[in-house]
Amino acid sequence: MSVTERFNEVQKRVNEACLRAGRDPKEVTILAVSKTKPAEDIRELLAAGHRDFGENYVQELSEKAALIPEARFHMIGHLQRNKVRQTLGAAVLIHSVDSLRLAEEISKESVKKGQVTDILLEINGGNEESKFGYDFSEAEDAAVAVSSLPGVHLCGLMCVAPFVDDPEKNRPIFRKMFQLAVDIGNKNYDNIDMNVLSMGMTSDFEVAVEEGATIVRIGTAIFGERNYGRS
Numbered sequence: 410m411s412v413t414e415r416f417n418e419v420q421k422r423v424n425e426a427c428l429r430a431g432r433d434p435k436e437v438t439i440l441a442v443s444k445t446k447p448a449e450d451i452r453e454l455l456a457a458g459h460r461d462f463g464e465n466y467v468q469e470l471s472e473k474a475a476l477i478p479e480a481r482f483h484m485i486g487h488l489q490r491n492k493v494r495q496t497l498g499a500a501v502l503i504h505s506v507d508s509l510r511l512a513e514e515i516s517k518e519s520v521k522k523g524q525v526t527d528i529l530l531e532i533n534g535g536n537e538e539s540k541f542g543y544d545f546s547e548a549e550d551a552a553v554a555v556s557s558l559p560g561v562h563l564c565g566l567m568c569v570a571p572f573v574d575d576p577e578k579n580r581p582i583f584r585k586m587f588q589l590a591v592d593i594g595n596k597n598y599d600n601i602d603m604n605v606l607s608m609g610m611t612s613d614f615e616v617a618v619e620e621g622a623t624i625v626r627i628g629t630a631i632f633g634e635r636n637y638g639r640s
């Protein structure tokens with residue numbers, strides 16, 4: 410199957426999950442996670458009308474953004490403060506803000522550039538392998554702290570759930586994420602929107618959509634397995 414056919418298959422599964430949950434498929438953006446994959450794959454999807462792509466590594470992100478300016482790239486991988494400046498021009502949304510110091514650096518560099526950068530706070534959804542992200546209990550305080558920074562706009566939350574064989578195992582995490590976003594959103598803090606919920610990957614995106622995801626980050630189901638050795 411071509412990349413476009415695989416993408417259409419994912420779109421169909423997202424639509425069906427929306428139908429089951431009584432949601433409008435237009436509320437859900439499929440972020441095609443193109444890390445380690447060649448520019449041709451991205452161009453193929455662009456030609457089919459798809460715009461949003463996710464990258465994990467700053468070097469690769471900035472190279473691809475320069476090469477393919479028509480695409481909208483999102484930064485979804487762990488971001489170090491010394492790579493913030495390079496990221497700002499290349500990414501339309503930074504999903505992986507996991508500390509106040511990182512948010513402060515993004516704000517500082519954004520102010521220098523005369524822009525306000527859209528960010529999400531990364532919540533640790535109980536992934537043993539990933540030590541990144543705020544605990545659920547820390548999220549609201551972190552959101553409030555970040556909201557006072559002049560160069561960032563907090564748009565919502567992101568989480569990387571554990572890799573599971575049965576996607577149902579992650580349903581409670583996605584449900585908790587949705588509730589957390591609703592709870593923070595209901596407080597109507599200045600400079601905090603909770604409209605974006607980035608959760609769900611190849612192994613569990615349908616469950617994430619049923620529980621309220623507005624962005625699902627899909628790599629393998631669209632581009633096939635990644636080969637890190639030869640990227």
Ligand SMILES: *Cc1c(COP(=O)(O)O)cnc(C)c1O
Nearest residue numbers: 442465485610611626627628629
């Ligand atoms: C690689 C990656 C994805 C995509 O993973 P697949 O299982 O291939 O869909 C999504 N989110 C993050 C943060 C990733 O690093």
